[in-house]
Amino acid sequence: xxxxxxxxxxxxxxxxxxxxxxxxxxxxxxxxxxxxxxxxxxxxxxxxxxxxxxxxxxxxxxxxxxxxxxxxxxxxxxxxxxxxxxxxxxxxxxxxxxxxxxxxxxxxxxxxxxxxxxxxxxxxxxxxxxxxxxxxxxxxxxxxxxxxxxxxxxxxxxxxxxxxxxxxxxxxxxxxxxxxxxxxxxxxxxxxxxxxxxxxxxxxxxxxxxxxxxxxxxxxxxxxxxxxxxxxxxxxxxxxxxxxxx
Amino acid sequence: xxxxxxxxxxxxxxxxxxxxxxxxxxxxxxxxxxxxxxxxxxxxxxxxxxxxxxxxxxxxxxxxxxxxxxxxxxxxxxxxxxxxxxxxxxxxxxxxxxxxxxxxxxxxxxxxxxxxxxxxxxxxxxxxxxxxxxxxxxxxxxxxxxxxxxxxxxxxxxxxxxxxxxxxxxxxxxxxxxxxxxxxxxxxxxxxxxxxxxxxxxxxxxxxxxxxxxxxxxxxxxxxxxxxxxxxxxxxxxxxxxxxxxxxxxxxxxxxxxxxxxxxxxxxxxxxxxxxxxxxxxxxxxxxxxxxxxxxxxxxxxxxxxxxxxxxxxxxxxxxxxxxxxxxxxxxxxxxxxxxxx
Ligand SMILES: Nc1ncnc2c1ncn2[C@@H]1O[C@H](COP(=O)(O)OP(=O)(O)O)[C@@H](O)[C@H]1O
Ligand SMILES: [Mg+2]
Numbered sequence: 001x002x003x004x005x006x007x008x009x010x011x012x013x014x015x016x017x018x019x020x021x022x023x024x025x026x027x028x029x030x031x032x033x034x035x036x037x038x039x040x041x042x043x044x045x046x047x048x049x050x051x052x053x054x055x056x057x058x059x060x061x062x063x064x065x066x067x068x069x070x071x072x073x074x075x076x077x078x079x080x081x082x083x084x085x086x087x088x089x090x091x092x093x094x095x096x097x098x099x100x101x102x103x104x105x106x107x108x109x110x111x112x113x114x115x116x117x118x119x120x121x122x123x124x125x126x127x128x129x130x131x132x133x134x135x136x137x138x139x140x141x142x143x144x145x146x147x148x149x150x151x152x153x154x155x156x157x158x159x160x161x162x163x164x165x166x167x168x169x170x171x172x173x174x175x176x177x178x179x180x181x182x183x184x185x186x187x188x189x190x191x192x193x194x195x196x197x198x199x200x201x202x203x204x205x206x207x208x209x210x211x212x213x214x215x216x217x218x219x220x221x222x223x224x225x226x227x228x229x230x231x232x233x234x235x236x237x238x239x240x241x242x243x244x245x246x
Numbered sequence: 247x248x249x250x251x252x253x254x255x256x257x258x259x260x261x262x263x264x265x266x267x268x269x270x271x272x273x274x275x276x277x278x279x280x281x282x283x284x285x286x287x288x289x290x291x292x293x294x295x296x297x298x299x300x301x302x303x304x305x306x307x308x309x310x311x312x313x314x315x316x317x318x319x320x321x322x323x324x325x326x327x328x329x330x331x332x333x334x335x336x337x338x339x340x341x342x343x344x345x346x347x348x349x350x351x352x353x354x355x356x357x358x359x360x361x362x363x364x365x366x367x368x369x370x371x372x373x374x375x376x377x378x379x380x381x382x383x384x385x386x387x388x389x390x391x392x393x394x395x396x397x398x399x400x401x402x403x404x405x406x407x408x409x410x411x412x413x414x415x416x417x418x419x420x421x422x423x424x425x426x427x428x429x430x431x432x433x434x435x436x437x438x439x440x441x442x443x444x445x446x447x448x449x450x451x452x453x454x455x456x457x458x459x460x461x462x463x464x465x466x467x468x469x470x471x472x473x474x475x476x477x478x479x480x481x482x483x484x485x486x487x488x489x490x491x492x493x494x495x496x497x498x499x500x501x502x503x504x505x506x507x508x509x510x511x512x513x514x515x516x517x518x519x520x521x522x523x524x525x526x527x528x529x530x531x532x533x534x535x536x537x538x539x540x541x542x543x544x545x546x547x548x549x550x551x552x553x554x555x556x557x558x559x560x561x562x563x564x565x566x567x568x569x570x571x572x573x574x575x576x577x578x579x580x581x582x583x584x585x586x587x588x
Contacts, residue, residue, distance in 0.1 A: 034529070034533065050525075050529065051529075053522075053526075054529055059526060060432060060433075060437065060523065061437060061526035062526075062530065064438040064441055065441055065534065066479075067478070074479070176494065177270075177493075177494045177495075177497040178494070179497060
């Protein structure tokens with residue numbers, strides 16, 4: 001039954017999200033087709049046919065949603081994405097171009113946030129996005145400092161921490177409503193490192209000296225300057241764990 | 247000692263995962279304590295009248311009550327008929343009494359449905375909607391009754407049968423659900439109203455998130471821009487483009503979108519070509535609106551529906567093996583997977 005197959009669309013299996021950098025997928029051809037870099041070519045093909053069947057005038061489910069020209073634009077974008085992803089070679093060239101690499105898992109909620117469609121991008125558009133991203137960096141950082149009630153709230157989360165631990169950073173991130181991607185863009189600390197720190201996953205962490213630097217940038221991103229005690233307490237925990245496991 | 251995030255203390259994995267993101271789009275005046283165990287809330291809406299919201303609510307609640315304690319709440323204020331599907335008369339006390347400010351408690355107005363483990367809260371027939379404003383004290387009491395259904399009365403599930411239209415209290419109740427079910431018929435009028443409903447949902451969500459973050463006017467201007475012009479090729483794309491202007495607000499809305507699920511049911515299916523509609527609308531709602539959607543399947547047009555109604559018995563009681571009931575089983579399985587209950 002067609003019906004059964006459909007219920008297994010990619011968004012239903014969250015586990016398959018876990019192994020690549022989601023920020024790279026955003027706005028890509030994968031996004032356009034609603035598939036993932038881990039999707040098989042069969043899944044890509046299926047997604048393409050499903051979208052083609054969805055965005056046509058004869059589909060009654062589209063009624064009242066879009067004008068004829070919006071529809072034509074949409075179909076053009078779908079074709080463009082499929083043209084690249086249908087073929088193994090052009091797909092791997094494309095992956096290289098947009099820099100899709102493996103990385104450690106993200107939490108499901110972040111995945112859900114990132115799991116939202118974007119139009120396809122060409123080189124020019126990507127450049128513009130990169131520039132915009134540079135601008136955003138200042139914006140995001142400025143945002144937290146400007147919004148004094150938010151800054152206070154984040155500060156109070158920081159101060160209420162009894163022991164320096166990753167859960168404090170996680171609570172700060174959630175209160176600030178920033179994503180891993182935002183933090184990475186502002187601090188240059190990789191998303192997987194941020195995740196390790198938030199999870200207190202000491203075993204997988206690089207040596208404590210690096211962690212010191214990461215923590216400093218992350219905390220100053222949140223507008224916390226007097227972070228010395230926290231950082232020292234945290235790195236002590238990292239060191240003692242690393243000693244034990246040696 | 248490892249310091250625990252309060253959300254960690256929520257026992258149900260589904261609620262734990264969604265809690266923060268679900269909360270952010272609730273009406274601003276609702277202040278929830280993380281520590282309070284919640285029932286799993288399922289709303290049935292769809293924008294149009296007569297699309298099967300009440301039949302689905304009643305029978306789904308009936309099926310869920312086999313394994314869990316369920317409360318069904320009629321929120322079609324002024325057009326109530328959930329009780330009729332159970333074959334019970336409007337009780338003396340209804341949610342109208344709450345809304346009109348009589349001194350009754352939410353618990354006083356729930357009555358046994360005739361099915362074990364399933365109680366219902368009826369709405370009045372004659373309550374003028376115009377007298378209701380979305381912050382009315384009575385409305386507050388209904389919200390509290392729903393949210394406290396687990397802690398105070400032990401209900402595992404609350405099923406909300408919503409009214410037609412896009413009144414702000416209807417939209418808010420839909421946002422209050424962990425899973426919102428959209429019932430649609432395979433006909434243009436129903437589809438058109440479903441999209442109006444989704445637009446109202448996104449519009450309201452942006453405003454609710456904005457209010458919660460103290461950014462009302464920014465949220466309003468974002469919503470205006472998304473719905474008047476910038477979003478013609480898709481609201482989710484227009485929303486993401488605004489991220490540079492206020493990452494915090496846009497992330498908040500994205501969180502709200504991901505913190506609740508939107509499930510489509512195609513009702514009164516008469517042929518093969520109608521079956522696709524739930525899947526198609528689910529993928530459009532994800533792609534175009536950015537909702538966290540899924541297709542819950544379809545329900546056939548079935549004469550048993552009116553036969554059972556004439557007998558004033560629940561469809562699944564009178565005709566447990568009819569096509570409608572069997573398809574509803576499939577819908578329930580998908581729903582259970584979505585909230586990982588059972
Ligand atoms: N799948 C179905 N097959 C046959 N009749 C149906 C079906 N679904 C709904 N109906 C009928 O349609 C009418 C409207 O349904 P109802 O659930 O009251 O709509 P709503 O609550 O959305 O206004 C009722 O008479 C109901 O019996
Ligand atoms: Mg009804």
